[in-house]
Amino acid sequence: MSANAAKRYPEVWRRRTPGETLAGWLWIAAAAFATAWSVSALDIEWVFFKDAHVQAADLAERMWPPRWAYLPQILAPLVETIHIATLGTAIAVVFSLPLAFLAARNTTANGFTWAVGRGLLVASRSVNTVIWGLIFVAVFGPGPLAGVAAVAARSVGFLAKLVAEAIEEADRGPVEAIESTGAGTGQVYLIGILPQVLPVLIGTTVYRWDINVRESSVLGFVGAGGIGLQLYASINQFMWQQVLVVLLAILVVVILSEAASAWIRGRIS
Amino acid sequence: MAAAPAGAKPPLLAIDKLTKVYPGGARALDAVSFTIERPEVIAVIGSSGAGKSTLIRCINRLVEPTSGSVRLGATEIVGLPPAQLRQARRRIGMIFQEFNLVDRLTVMENLLSGRLGSVGFLASFLRRYPPRDIANAFAMLDRVGLAGLQDSRADALSGGQRQRVGIGRALMQDPDILLVDEPTASLDPKTARQIMRLIGSLAAERERPALVNIHDVALAQGFSSRILGLKAGRLVFDGPSAELTPAVLTEIYGAEDWSRTIRPAGEDEEGA
Structure with a gap:
């Protein structure tokens, strides 16, 4: 090509190659197939859809008006629900901190301790709070203690995972500076790293507490204390007007805890 | 804050054939040797990647040297077990960029x-x-x-x-010695001078040496009495600041017009 000829630029530009376009369509086809498979495998009774709106309207009618006379009876379990969430979260914080340092690559002692830390994280997180509740009801017997243990067991992994990530992302500079003063390992963690991850620790703790208030409201289903017991009993007795009162009460508590959690997290700097 | 006992003791700091090879194979320090005999401000100059940071970090073993020796007074730092290393680090103050x-x-x-x-x-x-x-x-x-x-x-x-x-x-x-890593690189020129002056006067007050990595040749010359020049991990210059000539700078950094970088001797700026 001669140097003084006007340079020609392409007038066609495609974001994807034909191969990439084909791959995109194949992914969509795969998703459609997976959906169709799920529907057919679940053997859904489509006739139930026909009168679903009638059933829903009927349920709403049976719920209304809420039986406010039931409210005094559920105040104590409601408070108990919040206590379960709070105590469970507090216990989780205590255990999550050492676990986080164990599960963070830059603070764990070696590959083995890291694997142990990660294993504990996964074990805690992969089991639902209600399942933990079932397990601890078997251990401690029914009651709020099982609920507290269940909330703590599930929250430890949640808190430790997020704090471990914060530890791994902590600025290396201050850590280096504290190391160079001749501080011991524990002091390096305490002065060099902990202040850096404290906002994350406080923020996730408050957020987890808020989640735990919601989760504690169903722990009563498996006998692990709290308002869930009253909800479960009311449903089983078809006392729909009581069910509505319980649901409204839970709604108010959840809104309040969420607002408190958002407010506290907003103030952390 | 008792002054170090004077006398014909071992040097304050003795570095011998200090070498650092990073896992990738990069030779950041190549048999660097020098001693610090008296409390003075010593500037370490050299291009980025010449090994200035590695040198300072090998002294308190924030970076583990591959071979060689670092003696702080009578203490050999290389090879110290963790507890003694922490003891030794107490005697080494470090200032960061x-x-x-x-x-x-x-x-x-x-x-x-x-x-x-x-x-x-x-x-x-x-x-x-x-x-x-x-x-x-x-x-x-x-x-x-x-x-x-x-x-x-x-x-x-x-x-x-x-x-x-x-x-x-x-x-x-x-500390018995101050290690200072690019103390002024994040600061404006005026603040940089104030900081260098503060480091210099504190080192003098306490009669402690300060080993200062610094990019700015004019600052290095203005605030130190001795200069070490590193090039690709090797010590290519070790002498009084006054002996820093264009020829030496070319040796350290490569060819460039250095006439405006170096202050003519005698034009020493002090005050404030």
Whole structure:
């Protein structure tokens, strides 16, 4: 090509190659197939859809008006629900901190301790709070203690995972500076790293507490204390007007805890 | 704060054939040897990647040297087991380019963190430092020009103020030597001069040597009495600041017009 000829630029530009376009369509086809498979495998009774709106309207009618006379009876379990969430979260914080340092690559002692830390994280997180509740009801017997243990067991992994990530992302500079003063390992963690991850620790703790208030409201289903017991009993007795009162009460508590959690997290700097 | 016993003792710092090869195979330091015999400010100059940071970090073993020897007074640092290494690190104060303060802690907590090597874990958790340390910290705050700022959070300070805290923290250790890594690279030219002057005068007051990595050749020459030149991990110059000639700079950095970089001898700027 001669140097003084006007340079020609392409007038066609495609974001994807034909191969990439084909791959995109194949992914969509795969998703459609997976959906169709799920529907057919679940053997859904489509006739139930026909009168679903009638059933829903009927349920709403049976719920209304809420039986406010039931409210005094559920105040104590409601408070108990919040206590379960709070105590469970507090216990989780205590255990999550050492676990986080164990599960963070830059603070764990070696590959083995890291694997142990990660294993504990996964074990805690992969089991639902209600399942933990079932397990601890078997251990401690029914009651709020099982609920507290269940909330703590599930929250430890949640808190430790997020704090471990914060530890791994902590600025290396201050850590280096504290190391160079001749501080011991524990002091390096305490002065060099902990202040850096404290906002994350406080923020996730408050957020987890808020989640735990919601989760504690169903722990009563498996006998692990709290308002869930009253909800479960009311449903089983078809006392729909009581069910509505319980649901409204839970709604108010959840809104309040969420607002408190958002407010506290907003103030952390 | 007793002065080091004078006499024909071993040098304050003796580096012998110090070599660092990083896992990738890069030879950051190649048989670097020098000694520091008296308390003075020694500037280490060289291009980026010449090994200045590695040299300083190998002395307190934030970076593990591959071979060679680092003697701080009578103590051989290379090969020290962890507990003794921590003991040795107490005697080495370090000042950083990015200040490396713990941002969310107060100025006082940052200053007192220089004492961590001498207090236990529980004491540091409860922030219960010995009364003498606290009095020294207040005096230090005054000395570095930050009196009254003890309760400010470190991240609320300006760059120059933060570096003053960094200097104070290093001196709180009452170190035998100061290692200073690019103390002015994050600062404006005027603040940079003030910081270099502060480091120089504190080192002189306490009769301690300071080994200062620095990019700015004019600052190096203005505030140090001796200069070490590193090139690709090798020590290519070791001499009085006054002997830094264009020929030497070409040896260290490569060919360039150096005539405007070097201050003509005698034009020494002091004051303030």
